[in-house]
Amino acid sequence: MRDVALVAAGMTNFDYRINKRAEELVSEALLNALESTKGLVLDDIDTLVTSYFIDARQVAEEWIIQDYLGHRPKAAFRVENGGGSGASALYAACSLIKSGLSETVLVAGWEKMSLYRSRMANELIARGLDIDFDFDVGAIYTACYGMMAVRHMYLYGEREEDFARIAVKNRNNALKNPKGQWKKRITVDDVLESRLIAYPLKVLDCSLISDGAAVLILSSRERAKEITDDPVFVEGLGIATDTMRLGDRVEIENFPACRSASRKAYRMAGVENPVSEIDCAEIYDSFDTVELQSYEDLGFTDKGKGVQFIEETEIGGRLPVNMSGGLEGMGHPIGASPVAEVAEIFWQLRGESCNQVDGAARGLVHSHGGVGTAVFVGIFGR
Amino acid sequence: MAFLLEYSDDWGMIAPFFQGLREKRLYGTRCPECEKVYCPPRAHCPSQGCRLAETEWIELEPMGVLESYTLLGLSTQEHLDDLPLILGLIRVDECSTRLMMRLEVDFDDLVCGARVEVKFREGACRMRDIYAVLV
Numbered sequence: 001m002r003d004v005a006l007v008a009a010g011m012t013n014f015d016y017r018i019n020k021r022a023e024e025l026v027s028e029a030l031l032n033a034l035e036s037t038k039g040l041v042l043d044d045i046d047t048l049v050t051s052y053f054i055d056a057r058q059v060a061e062e063w064i065i066q067d068y069l070g071h072r073p074k075a076a077f078r079v080e081n082g083g084g085s086g087a088s089a090l091y092a093a094c095s096l097i098k099s100g101l102s103e104t105v106l107v108a109g110w111e112k113m114s115l116y117r118s119r120m121a122n123e124l125i126a127r128g129l130d131i132d133f134d135f136d137v138g139a140i141y142t143a144c145y146g147m148m149a150v151r152h153m154y155l156y157g158e159r160e161e162d163f164a165r166i167a168v169k170n171r172n173n174a175l176k177n178p179k180g181q182w183k184k185r186i187t188v189d190d191v192l193e194s195r196l197i198a199y200p201l202k203v204l205d206c207s208l209i210s211d212g213a214a215v216l217i218l219s220s221r222e223r224a225k226e227i228t229d230d231p232v233f234v235e236g237l238g239i240a241t242d243t244m245r246l247g248d249r250v251e252i253e254n255f256p257a258c259r260s261a262s263r264k265a266y267r268m269a270g271v272e273n274p275v276s277e278i279d280c281a282e283i284y285d286s287f288d289t290v291e292l293q294s295y296e297d298l299g300f301t302d303k304g305k306g307v308q309f310i311e312e313t314e315i316g317g318r319l320p321v322n323m324s325g326g327l328e329g330m331g332h333p334i335g336a337s338p339v340a341e342v343a344e345i346f347w348q349l350r351g352e353s354c355n356q357v358d359g360a361a362r363g364l365v366h367s368h369g370g371v372g373t374a375v376f377v378g379i380f381g382r
Numbered sequence: 383m384a385f386l387l388e389y390s391d392d393w394g395m396i397a398p399f400f401q402g403l404r405e406k407r408l409y410g411t412r413c414p415e416c417e418k419v420y421c422p423p424r425a426h427c428p429s430q431g432c433r434l435a436e437t438e439w440i441e442l443e444p445m446g447v448l449e450s451y452t453l454l455g456l457s458t459q460e461h462l463d464d465l466p467l468i469l470g471l472i473r474v475d476e477c478s479t480r481l482m483m484r485l486e487v488d489f490d491d492l493v494c495g496a497r498v499e500v501k502f503r504e505g506a507c508r509m510r511d512i513y514a515v516l517v
Contacts, residue, residue: 123458133422134482136509138454138461143469146452154450154494196455196466199489247422247471247480252450 004094005224005231006380007217008033008040009343014181014212014331017114022061023068025213026108030069033215037227040217042069047102048076049093051085051109052335054124056116065108075102082128083286084369085109086338087376093218094234103220110213111333118209128370130245142206142287144246144371146198149289151253153200156304160200164191165310166288167204167328174325176355181208181331205288207327214339232349236271236379238264244373257375258297258366269379274299275319280348280357281364282341285326294366298377315357323348323355338367338376345380395425398439403512406502408444410477411437418478444500446474448514453489472498472514484513491516
């Protein structure tokens with residue numbers, strides 16, 4: 001897969017209620033990306049792949065964005081995969097370049113969640129559950145992830161304080177991220193005292209409600225050095241799925257789709273031992289419990305041993321995770337989040353991150369659509 | 383600004399399940415090829431090798447095992463008055479899938495693996511109208 005290169009990345013701040021329209025945010029992220037290149041302009045891009053989630057008021061919002069960027073008459077389409085839209089958009093962009101259908105691709109992800117009160121944002125997300133079954137009984141996404149965590153706790157004995165350590169790590173990491181949303185140092189007690197959303201998940205165990213945009217620019221290996229002196233290469237990709245309803249799954253305490261997606265990506269990248277061969281990771285912490293389960297499913301540690309791995313995920317540990325602050329700290333404008341995760345790894349591998357892992361040469365990005373209904377894993381290297 | 387989405391019910395081939403709720407009976411579907419039983423029901427079997435074989439309806443004993451649960455402090459608009467609300471994943475006996483439904487229990491009495499019984503409210507016609515209790 002090393003014939004596809006990431007040549008630029010950009011993002012806006014992530015925050016609640018940014019007074020800019022979606023198309024203005026995407027423009028800002030794109031300008032941020034272009035300024036790091038050797039004079040690349042929008043005209044040089046031949047294909048746009050877009051990513052956003054909420055279709056409540058404006059539908060087909062990607063057309064608003066592409067018109068605002070002046071993209072016509074060139075090729076463009078949206079990729080939708082729930083929270084994994086941005087990762088799936090990247091997957092599509094890589095295949096466009098690898099196939100030769102495109103030469104230089106812009107992936108743009110955004111979300112304006114502050115248009116809705118947070119209760120309504122949760123409801124709009126919950127409509128991504130089976131409307132006649134799980135949605136009908138009052139489930140929200142937090143409840144589904146909560147039930148997975150309860151089963152995991154039953155089998156492996158974690159307590160709420162264990163998951164809270166991950167929330168603390170990620171939110172405190174975000175304090176070093178000038179574009180990050182979360183600005184307050186917290187402790188485990190703060191997490192335990194925060195309001196219950198769906199046991200065991202309290203407000204501070206959950207990702208944020210955010211506005212923001214992030215973009216990536218990809219090109220073929222041949223063209224990469226014309227655009228940047230420091231390209232990052234796509235080494236491995238994997239997508240796998242599980243059922244939409246937890247009730248239909250074989251396993252509800254972990255994510256078999258994550259195991260499958262990561263093994264595909266590792267095989268493609270030639271990774272045999274992730275902890276020793278990968279230097280940094282951005283994991284989709286929609287909830288801190290997902291990050292712990294993902295340590296196990298990504299093969300960083302054995303099933304049931306996630307708690308013991310937490311200390312390795314701090315900066316200075318064997319495999320730092322969510323240096324950016326993750327979705328709990330950096331923020332979670334749904335369509336943009338996976339794109340921003342890849343941007344962080346891009347910057348880590350170029351030594352440009354605000355929370356740098358020394359000598360990072362290979363990074364992993366992990367993303368979810370649905371309740372891990374689609375799981376994406378990408379491996380990137382110098 | 384709020385809007386109300388008006389729509390029609392679309393039960394299709396799984397209408398007997400919802401009719402069964404009105405009768406205070408729990409129905410599932412069984413695949414004639416692999417013999418798996420689905421509750422919630424599916425009219426076509428998704429198992430590998432069954433080639434979406436059409437399933438047959440069977441009545442189920444409304445008893446099962448609680449495989450997980452949670453306590454909600456937040457829900458969607460229509461359920462806000464019912465908070466705090468307890469949801470669980472219940473594997474009805476004989477089934478290869480689990481139903482997500484409400485529980486009427488003391489949260490502190492819950493443990494994974496507990497036996498539960500499914501109950502039907504008067505005039506039950508949707509999933510929100512049934513609930514499980516510990517036995």
